[in-house]
Amino acid sequence: MDIRLRNIKKTYNSKTVLQIDSLKIKKGKITGILGPNGSGKTTMMKIIGDLIKPDTGRVEYDGKGFESASDRLTYVSHNSYLFNDSVFGNIAAPLKFRDMKKEYIEKRVEELIDNFQIRYLKYENALTLSGGEKQKVALARALSFKPEVLLIDEPTSNIDPNFIKLIESALKRINNDLKTTIVIVTHNTAQSLRLCEEIIFMRDGNVIQQTLTKNIVNSNDEFIKEFIELN
Amino acid sequence: MDYIIEGVKGAFKLILSLDKEIYSIVLLSIYVSFASTVISSLIGVPLGLVTGIKEFRGKRLLSKIYYTFMGLPPVVVGLVTVLIISRSGPLGTVGLIYTPTAMIIAQSLLVTPIITGIIFTNSKDTGLEIINICKTLGANKKHTFFKLIKELKPLILVATVTGFGRAISEVGAVMIVGGNIKGHTRVMTTFIAMSNSMGNYDTSIAMGIILLIISFSANSFLYNRTMGDSNGYKIKKY
Numbered sequence: 001m002d003i004r005l006r007n008i009k010k011t012y013n014s015k016t017v018l019q020i021d022s023l024k025i026k027k028g029k030i031t032g033i034l035g036p037n038g039s040g041k042t043t044m045m046k047i048i049g050d051l052i053k054p055d056t057g058r059v060e061y062d063g064k065g066f067e068s069a070s071d072r073l074t075y076v077s078h079n080s081y082l083f084n085d086s087v088f089g090n091i092a093a094p095l096k097f098r099d100m101k102k103e104y105i106e107k108r109v110e111e112l113i114d115n116f117q118i119r120y121l122k123y124e125n126a127l128t129l130s131g132g133e134k135q136k137v138a139l140a141r142a143l144s145f146k147p148e149v150l151l152i153d154e155p156t157s158n159i160d161p162n163f164i165k166l167i168e169s170a171l172k173r174i175n176n177d178l179k180t181t182i183v184i185v186t187h188n189t190a191q192s193l194r195l196c197e198e199i200i201f202m203r204d205g206n207v208i209q210q211t212l213t214k215n216i217v218n219s220n221d222e223f224i225k226e227f228i229e230l231n
Numbered sequence: 232m233d234y235i236i237e238g239v240k241g242a243f244k245l246i247l248s249l250d251k252e253i254y255s256i257v258l259l260s261i262y263v264s265f266a267s268t269v270i271s272s273l274i275g276v277p278l279g280l281v282t283g284i285k286e287f288r289g290k291r292l293l294s295k296i297y298y299t300f301m302g303l304p305p306v307v308v309g310l311v312t313v314l315i316i317s318r319s320g321p322l323g324t325v326g327l328i329y330t331p332t333a334m335i336i337a338q339s340l341l342v343t344p345i346i347t348g349i350i351f352t353n354s355k356d357t358g359l360e361i362i363n364i365c366k367t368l369g370a371n372k373k374h375t376f377f378k379l380i381k382e383l384k385p386l387i388l389v390a391t392v393t394g395f396g397r398a399i400s401e402v403g404a405v406m407i408v409g410g411n412i413k414g415h416t417r418v419m420t421t422f423i424a425m426s427n428s429m430g431n432y433d434t435s436i437a438m439g440i441i442l443l444i445i446s447f448s449a450n451s452f453l454y455n456r457t458m459g460d461s462n463g464y465k466i467k468k469y
């Protein structure tokens with residue numbers, strides 16, 4: 001689905017942390033959100049996921065309100081809450097919410113366990129895992145119900161470099177096969193160049209550039225240039 | 232000193248004698264406290280969750296009201312219950328005064344704020360996180376509610392066991408509404424108060440020991456159930 005932000009403003013303690021007059025995130029693409037710490041990336045993602053209410057403005061999902069999109073859109077952060085349950089139980093939860101058949105649930109969870117190479121964790125309690133393992137489980141859980149829109153906030157921040165490739169190819173695959181719209185916040189410019197078709201660059205709560213990835217490296221904005229060189 | 236040792240000796244004799252009166256008193260205590268804890272949990276757990284997690288105007292005032300009610304003196308609760316169920320009160324026609332039912336009502340009034348308050352104080356952060364994650368995963372209200380209960384099970388157990396402990400060890404309210412009638416409304420605490428005032432130290436010590444054993448069992452159960460949980464948040468009782 002297309003996502004459109006209109007006149008969004010969010011203020012904490014009289015400090016405006018997000019101000020976006022208009023922004024469109026395109027259906028079926030992988031869009032990267034870049035920007036320094038505190039530039040409002042997480043706030044924007046949570047507003048899109050309806051986890052935070054903006055002070056003004058609204059988000060439209062194919063022109064409609066959040067309710068119309070609520071069970072086709074999901075948000076995963078680098079420290080998503082995991083249920084006090086096995087890895088299997090965690091990944092199966094969204095499917096149980098949707099009253100899927102047991103056989104389908106088993107099959108789908110097995111598939112994800114293989115994709116993310118976490119078979120050795122299948123029966124472990126999710127709360128006992130390491131940070132990186134938890135992130136993989138959270139991502140597998142979010143993908144279990146094949147959402148149309150996947151909002152991910154620094155998904156590889158705790159993950160070993162050799163697994164980052166695995167996650168990136170998983171994201172590419174679902175974008176390609178299922179046409180999942182993916183919005184990904186990342187610190188890592190190289191990662192966004194590998195994955196994203198479009199980049200949204202944020203600074204101090206504003207979108208300062210939205211452009212095709214191939215153009216961002218030629219940006220003539222000094223701030224963006226420096227950010228890209230250093231990250 | 233001697234009478235204490237004699238008391239403890241007598242206590243064990245009494246416990247081992249399987250005295251019928253003693254055991255029916257113990258059973259009535261457990262029954263009344265258990266029933267009031269169940270009632271209080273059914274009200275207090277959802278109420279504590281909803282008011283604890285949601286943000287709304289007047290929340291600070293509400294928390295002060297909760298804390299006040301958590302510390303109500305049992306005799307006051309007993310008096311209020313008597314006013315409700317006495318002949319001229321709103322439930323007067325039912326004739327509940329000096330019955331186990333009256334004791335259950337009084338203890339429910341006493342324990343509900345305790346369970347509500349403990350849940351209220353401790354559910355906010357984790358509760359909000361659980362609700363949000365359920366939302367992002369497409370859960371409806373029913374599924375979210377059950378997940379909340381399941382994830383917050385250690386907290387709910389702490390609250391209910393604390394409530395049960397308060398109920399079974401309380402004497403003022405059950406004395407006033409139950410009347411300590413032999414074979415009918417006599418429970419462990421009113422028995423202890425009575426035998427002690429009559430100078431029967433051995434029987435009061437015996438009953439005291441049984442009361443401690445029950446408390447210990449309830450808390451061991453709680454410990455075994457919550458220990459393995461790495462969710463292990465720190466739970467404030469007040």
Ligand SMILES: Nc1ncnc2c1ncn2[C@@H]1O[C@H](COP(=O)(O)OP(=O)(O)O)[C@@H](O)[C@H]1O
Nearest residue numbers: 012013017035036037038039040041042043044
């Ligand atoms: N709940 C909150 N209360 C107060 N300030 C907040 C809150 N959440 C975020 N902020 C502030 O909003 C700004 C943007 O935060 P965030 O969106 O998390 O940035 P980013 O994800 O880009 O690092 C930061 O200055 C942060 O301190």
Ligand SMILES: [Mg+2]
Nearest residue numbers: 041042043153
């Ligand atoms: Mg962030």
